Each structure stands twice: as C-alpha cells, then as structure tokens.
Amino acid sequence: MRFLHSADWQLGARFSQFGAKGVELRRARLATLLQALKLARDRSVDAFIVAGDLFEDNQVEESLIGETLDLFAQFPSLPIFILPGNHDPCSGPDSIWERRSFTACPSHVRVFRRPEAVACAEGFIIASPLRQKVSTIDPSLALDSLSRGLPDGAIKVGVTHGAMAIPGNHQPQDFPIALNAASRAGLDYLAVGHWHNWQLYDNDRIVMPGTPEPDNFEQTRSGYVALVEIDESGRVPRVEQVRVAGLSWKVWKLDVTDGENFRKELSSCIREAGVELTTVVARLEINGSNCDAVAMISQIREQFAPAFCCQIQDRTSQALTPIEIESIQKEHPLLAQVLSDISAMENALGTTHACAPSAEVTLSVAEFQDLLARGKIDLREVRPLHLAQARSELLTLFQKGGS
C-alpha cells in the first residue's frame, strides 16, 4: 500500500503582516497543492491523505473551495481522503464539509465526517475526524475500536489530527494524541496533522509531516509531505520525506554601521537566497547607524525586489560622519543643540544615540513635555522612533540642503 500523507495546508490562511502580499501567499499554497497532487499521481499512490486542516477556517470563501476542488478534479484517478482538522472541523452545517461543494464533490474525493474505516488497496484507512475546535480528548482513541473490528493481517492506516501529548509541549485542549497511539491501536501507520514541522513518533509509525508550505519564519522543518509505502501488516513503513514547498521563508540580519561589511553581508544574502529569489519570502532585520542608512536600505530594497515577498525591519538610525558632527558643532550650533536635545530625550526614554553632538545644556523632560504640548503631542505617546524620526528628518533635510 502506497500513499501520500500531507496535512495542514491551511488554504485561505491569513498573512496580515504582509498586507496585500497575503493574496499571493495564499495562491502559492494552492500551487503547492497542485504539485503535491502531481507528485502523488506520478508516484502512483493508492491514496492522497490530508490529515486535517486542509483549510484555514470553516468560513473561507466559496471561490477557494471551488479552486481546491478544481485541483482535485484534475486527478480523477487519485483517491483523495480528507480529514477535518481543528481549523476546519466537521462541526455542523456551517462547516466546509457540509457545503454543497463538498457534499456533491467528485467520487474520488472522500471526506471523513465521522470515525470510520474504508478499504484502500490492501488495507484500510481508519479515520478519526475532529468535530470541534478544541478538546482534551485524544482523537486517536476512536481508532482503537475501529481497528479491532478489522480483519487481522490487513494493513491499517490511521488518520487523525491533534497535538502529540508531549508533557510541557502541548496545550491541554489541543487534542492530545498519545505518543504510542499507533501501536496501541494496532496500526501500521498513523497519519497525523497539526504541528507545522516534520516529526516522527512511536517508532516512526506516527508521522506528522508539517505544513507543505511554510507560513512563518520560525519553521525550520516545514514544506514537506510524506510518501509512505507499507508492504504488509506489521512491517515498518517506509517513509520518504519529500519537499513540495514552493516558497522559502528566510531571515537575514544586516548591519549598516560598517558600509563595507554591509555590502559583503548583502551579497552573501543574495547568494544564499540563490537564483530562485522569486520564491523567497524574506525578512531583513537592518540594524546599526550610518549616514548613508537611507541609501543602504534603498539598496537592500533594490536587491530584494525580485523576491516573492520582502519584509524589511528597519531599525537603523541616521548618523553623521565625524566631519559632519564637527561642521555642525562649529557652523550650526543651533542644530547641534537640537540634536543633543533629541539624544537627551532618547536617553530619557531609554535609548541612546552615540552620534549626537554634545551640548552643554540639554533639554529637560518637563521642557520637552511643554514643547510637545504646543503640537498637541502627549509625552506618554512619544516613542524613541518619533525622536529618531525627528533626527532623521533634521539630518535628511540638512544633508539635502548641503548637497
């Protein structure tokens, strides 16, 4: 018996942090699903199993369901077994699985709406779907009784969804699954979904393949599906970890303080991203201080423009060259005083800026508060970024005026 085990597609997932790019990230997941289906067809599997959370939520748009079913319809000879997970539980008439699209879906697509065992190739697929979003009950318990009712010697593949009951590593209401759930129920393989990183348990009989398309920067073992082959009942299944993800989520940290070093780091990032920069979801955390920081950020934006998605966390601050500092102190003492005031206020707010020209008498917080009041700004709402912005505006205008 050969099958492809996937889970946590989370179609329709929300990517608020990427704003308008969220649409493209959602489309990328559909593309990956198509790749996984093709893979299953190419490997001539007996079943394409989705172990929960095919969709992000029960209230996703109908068009997404249509697109998903259209993908399934492209593979009519591929039996597709879908298990409702905690994100898309079979919780009632409002669930996806009760919509007409799925109640009248193609015959090769089967949704497990209740615990049941269905024949598949030389064995059985035994499913324990989720019917609610949270529960403290191990959903694999339903597999035990179903498994015992099946003939001995048949290959038994369980499918369910939940967190592995690792002490301190799961929430009590997160459908905790016993670590020996497969052997306890006499299963040859237990296909589980929920966590988004690839994991194996119970002597490799429990597999959690993770999400096939990563959805955040912290995931290190996501983007895979499991291709499983079981020769006969009782034999250890052969599990092949196959990468199907269309996008890579990568984080780089750059420092602009040293221009030369920055350029080297940026080149390294580009190299690391590889030629397929268009498939990279990048997060660049830029730190440091440099008078050319703005230009450097622009350079990064330019370099990463081809990326699928680029998120720049700019924590740089505009800096002055020593010459500029000297020039300001000498020729523009008022400006030097103001920069010193800003630094003093940054100190007061808990941040420091080393590049400010020093002034003999700096601003007090009370004076600063009075000054803010003229512009109807509440001191309690002022953050270091506002002061950094003030400095940046001053220096940018100053430097623009100088040029």
Added chain:
Amino acid sequence: MILESLQLCHAGPIRRGLVLGPFSSGLNILCAPNESGKSTLIKTAIRAFFDRHTCKDAEIRSLQPSGTDLSPTIKISFWIAGRKYLLQKNFLVAPRSTLSEWVRDQWEPVAEGDKADQRLLELFQGIQTGRGASKAAHWGLLRFLWTQQGEALAWPDWAVPAGQQIRSRLARVHLDARVESLIAGLWEEYLVYFTASGQVKTGGPLKLAEIELESLNAGLASIESRKKNLEEKQNAYRNVESAVTRLEIESKDHEIRGKELRELAIKAENQRRELEKFESELQGAKERLSRVSRDSERLSTLQAGLEQLTRAQPVLVERLARASEEEARISGLTLFLESDVERQDQAIGVLSQQASRTRCLMDRSRVLLELEQSSHRQNRIYEQKALKERLQNERAGIPSITSASLAAMEKIEQTIRESEIRISSVGLRLEINPDKDCSVSLTGRDPETLQAKTVKVLSASQKVEVTLHGWGTVVVRSGSTEAQKMQEELDAEKARIQKMLRDLCVESTLQARQFLERDREISTRITVCESTLGALLGSNGSVERFEQTRKKDELRLQTLDKELQVTAGEKVPSLLELETEDARIGLQARSLDVELKTARLKLRAVREEFERARLQHAEILEAIRLAKSQEQTVRQQITDLRGRYEENIDRALQNSQNLFAEAEARFNYARSLLPENYLTLPERSKRLSLASEQVFQELARNRNVLAQAEGELRSMGAEGVFASETFLLEKKELSLERVKTARTRGWGLRIAHDLLRRRQAEAIQSVLAPLESQLSSTFAEISGDHHRQVFLNQELEIEGVGRNREELVPFEGLSQGAKEQLILSLRLAVALELRETEPQLLVLDDVLVNTDAARQSRLLELLEQGGQKLQILVMTCHPEHYRGVGKTLALTDC
C-alpha cells in the same frame, strides 16, 4: 521704500481727486481735519501694493465712496531698492494695474495687470493670497512700519516671515540660514500631515489613513458581529442537536419499552387465565378438604362428647340424692325458726298494747294540764282585748294631725305674727274707740264687731276702706307700696292657716297640738296592750285561734276519756308515774325487738339456703335430663355423619388433602410465572404511550428548529466571513502602517521644528540686552524717567517696564500713553534697523492720541532726529502739536 507722491481718486471721502506730496525724505507732517481722507490715503496705498487689481473683496469695496460705483484709483510714486517706480491702480470698475519704472528720465512700463501685482509683492516682500483681499500678515515689512489709525497700542505678530527677519536683525543674531531653511522645510512638511495647532490635517495623508483605518475597523466590527452571531447560532444548533439526539434515544427507548410491555402484557394475560383455572381448582379442593376436615373434626368432637355424657350421668344421680337430703334438713330448721319468731311477735304485741295505753294516759294528763292553764290566761286576754278596743275608740275621735302639719301651721302662725309686726311698723294703723257697740267692715274682710269704749286697732298696709255701719265708709290711704305688699302676703298666710285648720277640724294651732299629744299617748298605750296580749296568746297569735285551741284540747280530752274508758272514780296515775311506766315498757320492747330481729335474720338465711338447695336439686334433675337428651342427639349426629361417607372418613380426609396439595402446587407454579406487577401493566402501557407521544412532539418541534438552524448555518457558513476578515485585516495592517508612518513622520517633523525654534528663541533671548538698552534709552527720553528699563521677551515682545525684571510693570498694565510711546519706540528701532539695507518710510497715523504735551514735545525731538535717517509721515488733525517740525504737507485737489 521712500514715498515721493501719492494721488488718490474715488476713495472713501475723496470723491474727486487728491494729491499728497511731494514728500520730503525726512519728517513729513500731514495736518488735515477729520474725514478729509488722510487714513484713506494710507489704506488705499497698502491695498494697491498688496491686493490684486481684480480683487472685489469687501475690503476693496469699502474703499469706494459710499453710495457710488466709482472706481478707487491710486497713483503712487516711490523709491525701492534704489529704483523709482510709479504704480497706477484701478479697483472694481475697469480694474487696472500698471507698474512703471523711472528710467532715463521717463516712466517705462515694467509690468501690467497680474504681473504688475506680482512684481509689487516681490518688491515689498508681501505674501501671495488667494482670491480675497490681503491681510496685515501679508504686508511684509510695511506691516511693522506703517501704523494705521487705531494701531498705536498693539504690536503686530512677529510670527510672519518679515517679522522673523526683523526680529533677528533687531536682536543682532546671526541666524543660520541653513537652520532657517531647516525650520521652514520642517514646518512645510509638517503642515502636510497636521495643522499648525497640532490637529490632523483634513485631506492629509494621516487623516486619509485614519479614515481608511476607521472604515476597516467598522468592517471588522461588522464581521466580528457576524462571527459572534454565527457562534451563537452554532451553540444553539449544538444544543438543539443534542436535544434531538437525546429525544431520539428516548423515543427509541420508549418504542422498545412499549414493545416489551405489550409482549409482557399478552404473556401475562395467558398466564393469568391459566392461573384463574388453577385457582378455581384449588378453591374446589380447598372447599372439599375443608368440608371433610370439618366433618372429621365434628365426628371426633361428637364422639368425645358422647363419651363425656356417658361418664357424667351416674355422678349427677349421686349429686341428686345428696341434694334431696340437704333440702329436707333445711326444711326442718326453717319450721323451728318460724315458730320462734311467731312467739316473739306475740310478746311484743302485748307489750305494745301496754305502751299504747300508757301513752294515751299521758296525753290525757297533759291535755288536762293545758286546759287549766289556758283557762287562767283566757281571762287576762279578754281584759287586755277590752282595754285595747276602748283606747282605739278614743283615738278614733281625735282629728288626724301629723307632726309635720302641726309644724307647718306653727311656722305659718309665726310668719303671720312677724308680718303683722312689720306691717304695724310700716303700714296703716287705725285705732277705733267707738262710743257704742257697732260693727265695722274693712274692705276684703269679714265685718267685725266693735265694743264700746274698747280700742280696736285696724292695720292695713296702704289703704283701708272702713265701712262704719250706720255712718258710712272711710277710706284711708297710706301711700306705702311695701306695706301694701306685706299686707297682701299676710292675708295670704292667714287664709292658708285658716284653710289648714278647717281641713284638720281644729279651731286653733294650740288645739291641734293638744290633739296630737293625746293621740301619741293613746298610741303608746295600745302598743303596750298589744304586747301583753301577744305574750298571753303565745303561739296562737290571735284570740280566735286561742279559743279554737282550747276547744280542740277539750275535744281531745273527751276522745281520750272515751278511748281509755276512764271512769269518773277511777284513779289515774300521775303524769310522772305514767312517764316512768312508759320508759320501762320502752326498754322491754327494745330488748324483745332485738331478739326478734335476730330470729328473723336466721330464718331468712335458712330460707335462702333452702331455696338454693331446692334450686340445686332442680338443676341436677335438669342436667340429668339434658345429658340424656344430648346423648341421644349426639348418637344421632354421629350416625348421620358416618352416613355421609361411603368410605372411612379418615381416608376421605387423606384423599382431600392430597387433592388440595396438588391443586395448590399447580396454582403456585402458575402464579410464580406471572410478573409481580402484571396488574399495573395496562396503566404502565398507557403512561408509556403518553410519554412517547410527548417525546414525539418535542422531537418534531426540535427537528424543525434544527432544520431551520441548519439552513441558517449553511448559508452563514458559505458567506466566507473568515476570508472577508482576512482581507480586511491585511488591509488594516497596511493602513495601520500608513497611520503609524504618517504620525511618526508628522511628530518627528514637529519635534524637530519646535526644538529648532526653541533653540533659536533662546539664542535671541541671549542677545536681547542691546535692544532692550536702546528701547530703554528711547523710552527714558520720552518719559523723562531714566531709572526704568524696558524688558523684552525672547519673541521680542515688550514684556513691561521696571527697575528690574522681577519688578516690572507688565505691558498690559501700563497706561495707554506709555503703551503707545513704547510701541512707537519699537517702531523707530525697527525702522532704523531696516534702513541699514533700504531707506524706509515710517507712517504714523494718529499714534499719539494718549500722550501728554510734555512727552509729545520730547517725542517730536525724537521724530526730528529720526527724520534725519528715515522718511517719516505723521498724520494728524492737531497741527498745533507739530508746529515747527518737519515738512508740513497738505491735501490738494487734482
């Protein structure tokens, strides 16, 4: 600038045309009366410099002569930036603007229309306005140098660029041009996001982002509401679903239980019928067994009874014999006792006769004694009776007078006497002493006889009418009313007592008293008599009864004599002897009586014993008879019982017991097969049926609700709320970022700008001392007080005047005169500062209205000194204040 000449037509009070000038380059004094057009000249000149010729604002219209459509026209010749220009401008009607420059001794046009207007703005550093008229803030340096009427007490705002420029120059601060441009740049950028007061600018990027964010939040709130609604529907659906499941289970359970109950009822019915059959059989066996058992027991009883009867009969015969003997013995004893009692009865009878005669004799003796005593009492009674009757007769002859009536009469008599005394003292007193007997009548009184030679006194109260018979009537009047009244009362009293005397049949009160006392005496004697009589009569009460009693006693004596047959010569024992005999007989009788009672008691006891013996004898006889009869009956019954059964009765009993045991076993077995509560099965079935119906109805109702909720949930689920929310949240993220960025930028710009301004102001403040010194000096010249100093703040506004900063009098607290002098000093300082780069005209339109004459003369000196460096135009309607200084100008017609 330096003004050369000025020509004005159709403006304000100037209907035709006026010319002013040429001006001197120093102090110019324009003296003209009120409403001659002085202020209009300056006002129109400013409008000409800074307002577009096409402007039709109310400010421009106000220049028109009132009630006309004339076009305000001005022609100004002036020097600025080393060049001489001529400005000709028409407003409102056929507006026109021409700027010419004096080049090579002739005017050459520089610009016309809007260009001319624009050029003028550039020359005067004015600020371009919109469609309306310009404001003071737009007038560049002229705002600070040209003082219009009514502006002598206020200093314009420094905030305008020209003000800033002047300020820095006054303070002698070399303001960094880069910093200046930085401030302007920052401010310009800030105003993109916020207004100058710090409000978010309408239409600005921040406002737009906030609006978008609000809209997104509203959308999200709506989605949240839909989600909540969905969640509520889900919960409701789950509740109903669980209720339906529960009811379905319950319904199935009812169905199963109903089926079981029906089967149980059928089975129980069959078993019940069989049980009834067995019960009937058992009842038959039971009855038969009972009957046989009863017969068997009865036979045994009869046999035992027969045996007992047989044994009892000889005993009874023996007892009968003994009873007969006892009866005979008691009968003998009874006869003996009866004769003894009879004998004693006879002895008592004799004794009784003796006692009776003795008592009769005693009675006779007592009657005789009584008769003797009563005979003596009878005489005394008759005496007393006669006495009493005599006294009563005497009393009957006495008139019935009571003590009260006597007392009343005596009281009246007393009154009469007193009245007569009073009348005699106050009334008339008539003394008649006739010569012979005669009669006299007083009116109202009976005639009275008068004896001769006897004085008769007649009294009357007031009037007395005396008829002297044979003579005539004499009327005497006293005239006293009181005496008359007293006489009337006296007469009434006398009449009253006369009536009483008549009623009592007595002649006088004295006689009445005598009668009364006699009556009392007789009454006492009657009482004594009655008492004596009562004692003599004793218990008889009356004489009649006493006589009756005597008659009875006499009759009794005769009866006793007759009864006792006492002869006349017979000696009758005395009463004492008789009483002694009677006592003896009594004692003997009581002794005999005791003996007789004892004998009678014994006789009664023996008789009772005899009766018992007789009864016992009869009983035994009856018992013997009964025993024989019973024996016969029992024998007959035994024979009948045995006759009922062909077989032996014991065997019949054994057979019946066996049959009963078998029937009972069958019955018990059949009963054990029946359910314990089979009797309640119909009721249970009925209840179950009702419950099933209720469950069915509830189930149907819940299924309807479930179907409805299912439909709603299906449609709500398909709405794609999550996707909509995702779309909005992603947009919100962008919007939030935009808001944050815009706000951060705006605040950053504002902070940078305000910090720069603050540092700039501080720089100015640090170098204010020279300017303060200059102003203090000027003000000291004007006021003549050299101890005070003028203080400025960092905005170059006059803070106040005083010996030091701590003791200064605030500007607002100064007099109007001091204020206008200080402001004029500042204007002079400004003008003098500005002339360093460009000759300046200082216009002072009626600025010294509050200044006293002494200070005015000092001011004139200052103005004269200023006129050496500045062009000054003073406009006034008081020429006497400015005589001898500067060049006097006059308004002349065109």
